[in-house]
Structures are given as structure tokens and as C-alpha cells.
Amino acid sequence: MSEKPMMHVLPVEAYTSEDWFDREQAAIFSKVWYYAGLAEDITEPGAYISVQAGLNNIFIVMDIEHQLRAFHNICRHRGTQLLRAVGKTPKAITCPYHDWTYDLQGNLIAVPEARTEFPALDKSCLSLKPASVARWRGMLWVHPEPDAVSITDWFGEIEPHLGPHQVDTLIEAPQARTTIEIKANWKIVVENYIDVYHLSHLHSGTLHMYDHAKADFRFIGPHYAFYEPLSASYAKDIDKNAPMPLLDEIPRDRLGAWVPMLFPGIGLAESESSWNTYIIIPLAPDMTRVEMRTKVKNVGIWEFTAQAWRSKSFWHRRISGKYKGDPKTDPMATGDFLEEDLYACEQQQKSLKSPYFEVGATAVSGESPVKAHQQIILDFIQGDEK
Numbered sequence: 299m300s301e302k303p304m305m306h307v308l309p310v311e312a313y314t315s316e317d318w319f320d321r322e323q324a325a326i327f328s329k330v331w332y333y334a335g336l337a338e339d340i341t342e343p344g345a346y347i348s349v350q351a352g353l354n355n356i357f358i359v360m361d362i363e364h365q366l367r368a369f370h371n372i373c374r375h376r377g378t379q380l381l382r383a384v385g386k387t388p389k390a391i392t393c394p395y396h397d398w399t400y401d402l403q404g405n406l407i408a409v410p411e412a413r414t415e416f417p418a419l420d421k422s423c424l425s426l427k428p429a430s431v432a433r434w435r436g437m438l439w440v441h442p443e444p445d446a447v448s449i450t451d452w453f454g455e456i457e458p459h460l461g462p463h464q465v466d467t468l469i470e471a472p473q474a475r476t477t478i479e480i481k482a483n484w485k486i487v488v489e490n491y492i493d494v495y496h497l498s499h500l501h502s503g504t505l506h507m508y509d510h511a512k513a514d515f516r517f518i519g520p521h522y523a524f525y526e527p528l529s530a531s532y533a534k535d536i537d538k539n540a541p542m543p544l545l546d547e548i549p550r551d552r553l554g555a556w557v558p559m560l561f562p563g564i565g566l567a568e569s570e571s572s573w574n575t576y577i578i579i580p581l582a583p584d585m586t587r588v589e590m591r592t593k594v595k596n597v598g599i600w601e602f603t604a605q606a607w608r609s610k611s612f613w614h615r616r617i618s619g620k621y622k623g624d625p626k627t628d629p630m631a632t633g634d635f636l637e638e639d640l641y642a643c644e645q646q647q648k649s650l651k652s653p654y655f656e657v658g659a660t661a662v663s664g665e666s667p668v669k670a671h672q673q674i675i676l677d678f679i680q681g682d683e684k
């Protein structure tokens with residue numbers, strides 16, 4: 299056994315130690331544009347959302363002129379968090395601790411007992427610390443620096459490799475909104491998402507509606523692009539087989555799945571009939587939250603019901619679990635590819651603790667993204683520590 303067990307490019311401790319977790323939070327998640335929500339989460343003045351982006355808690359609020367603004371979610375008095383997760387504030391933001399109050403442009407407008415308690419206070423020096431906010435591809439993004447690199451520069455090179463989906467015109471399916479917690483490091487979850495080799499194996503019963511042999515994938519900067527067309531049997535009668543109404547904006551000869559992984563850990567799954575987010579959020583070295591949301595064609599419920607009926611026989615025939623068993627107790631018997639992935643991630647994380655853990659070999663093409671992702675992480679960490 300070597301001195302330091304490795305997971306391809308990174309040491310195994312990168313997946314298990316607090317130290318690595320803290321370094322990633324500082325060097326990666328606190329330094330880049332970070333996903334905060336969907337554009338429709340903030341549509342009226344006073345509406346806000348907050349997001350933990352590495353070491354920074356940042357909130358986005360719409361001001362009275364309908365402009366989006368982002369601020370660090372800390373009171374300028376003694377640093378208390380101002381706003382909780384999601385909500386609407388009428389005209390002002392008040393810190394719960396001592397009631398210091400800011401307007402929606404971040405100006406400090408009221409300090410209780412200011413005249414007696416703070417006779418020399420200059421309110422103009424105590425505005426909220428601004429961050430950057432952007433709308434891009436129907437999503438809201440924050441960056442901790444007020445003069446951040448533009449988001450179109452950050453995502454510029456990956457953009458042509460994303461799906462033709464008109465995200466703003468789709469509507470959310472609220473019942474599909476899901477949050478799961480996976481007992482694995484966030485990089486295990488990312489690496490599972492970008493591991494092309496496993497698609498035909500772990501998901502042999504669940505993801506055969508796409509032609510994995512024709513998958514086209516690569517890293518472009520720190521972002522990962524992936525596309526694969528429909529499988530022949532699914533494509534043959536796609537108007538009948540699609541589980542939901544097909545999206546009109548996707549050319550017929552391009553129907554398939556775009557499944558990019560934007561850095562760091564922002565997965566999208568853009569298919570022939572839906573557009574999905576898969577946001578991978580590190581909670582601890584061995585714990586990750588994934589938030590999923592789905593948008594679909596903006597048509598009435600009847601069209602969805604009719605399409606579900608039309609496609610029922612195809613899905614009934616074609617979906618099966620990896621193993622036979624009780625789907626209530628065995629994720630490999632559920633016929634749900636997310637359950638299969640979750641199981642694989644947790645089992646891999648468990649094995650990392652074994653002194654006998656060792657990576658045996660790497661698939662030249664199908665697992666090349668896994669190595670590439672690790673190298674990107676390493677470059678970020680080393681770049682930050684220079």
C-alpha cells in the first residue's frame with residue numbers, strides 16, 4: 299500500500315477530511331459565481347432569497363425599481379444574519395438583534411436610540427456590503443465580490459454546448475421539487491454525475507432511452523459538457539413514448555439529453571421533455587445535499603395527463619431495477635436511476651475508510667471526466683494557496 303491512498307488525482311483524504319472541506323469552501327465555493335435559485339423565485343419588490351456560497355451568506359432582493367441587488371447577509375452593526383432563507387420584506391430589512399434597518403438598496407436608514415447610544419455615528423459608512431447578482435439561463439447567481447468577472451465570461455465557453463431550451467418560457471412542476479441528502483462527499487456525487495462509464499451498467503434498466511455509445515462529452519474550462527441522442531427504440535415513436543409533452547424548441551434531429559455539470563457542482567439535465575437542476579451542495583466531508591427542480595412545457599394539465607397515458611406502455615415495458623428485490627428496502631430494485639446513483643455514492647464513500655481502498659484502473663474515455671474534475675479541484679486549491 300502506498301503512503302497516501304489516492305483517488306486518481308486527489309488523495310483520498312480530499313473526500314474525508316475537514317481540512318480539505320474547509321479549503322474547498324474557501325478556495326472554490328467562496329470565489330466563483332454560485333447558483334442561488336430560479337429567476338421566478340424573485341419577481342416583485344421586497345422578495346428575497348439567501349444562499350450560502352462557501353463562507354459567504356448572500357441574499358438577493360428586488361428593490362422598488364425592480365432591480366435585483368445582492369448583499370452579504372450580515373448586519374453592519376455586529377454581523378448578525380439579517381434575512382432568513384426565503385421571503386418577502388415590505389420596504390426595509392431589519393436586523394433581528396438590535397433592529398438596525400436598511401432600505402432595499404442596502405443603505406442604513408434607522409438605528410434605534412442613535413442620538414444617545416451612537417452620537418457620532420455616520421450611517422453612510424455602514425451600508426450593507428454589496429455582492430454581485432446576475433440572471434443567466436433562467437437562473438439567479440451570486441458572486442461575493444461587487445466587481446466580479448461578468449457571468450457571461452464565466453460561462454461563455456460552455457454556453458454553446460448547452461441545450462437549446464428556452465428556460466424562461468418553461469414552467470416549474472412544483473411537485474417535482476426534491477431535496478435529498480447523500481452520505482458522501484460532494485465530489486463523489488459530482489464524479490458519479492459525470493462518469494460516462496457507469497451509464498450502461500448501473501443504469502442498465504433505467505437509462506436506456508439515451509444512446510450512451512454516442513455520448514459526446516468534454517470539459518470546457520472548469521465546466522463539463524455532455525450530450526447524447528435518444529436511443530433508437532425510444533426515438534422510433536417519440537411522440538408517443540415521451541413521458542411529457544416534447545419541448546418545441548429542440549430540433550427533431552437533436553432530441554436527446556444535455557447533461558452539463560457547471561462548476562462547482564451545478565448539474566443540469568436538459569432533456570427532450572424537461573429541464574432540471576441538480577444542485578450539489580457540500581454540507582460536511584461525508585454529507586451532501588442535492589436540490590432538484592424541474593421545468594416543463596407551459597401547457598395545461600390535460601396535455602400532461604394525455605401524454606402520460608400515451609407513453610405508459612413504453613415505460614412499463616422498459617424500466618426495471620438493476621436487481622430483483624423489494625424496492626422498498628433495496629434501492630437497486632427501485633428502477634429509479636437517482637436511487638441507484640445515491641446507493642453507489644454512499645457505498646463508495648463508505649469504502650474510502652478501509653485501509654484496503656485503492657483505485658484499480660480508470661476507463662480511458664468513460665471515466666476521463668472524473669480525473670479531469672479532480673485536476674480542476676486540485677488546481678483551484680493550489681492556485682488559492684500560492
Ligand SMILES: [Fe+2]
Nearest residue numbers: 490496501639
Ligand atoms: Fe448515474
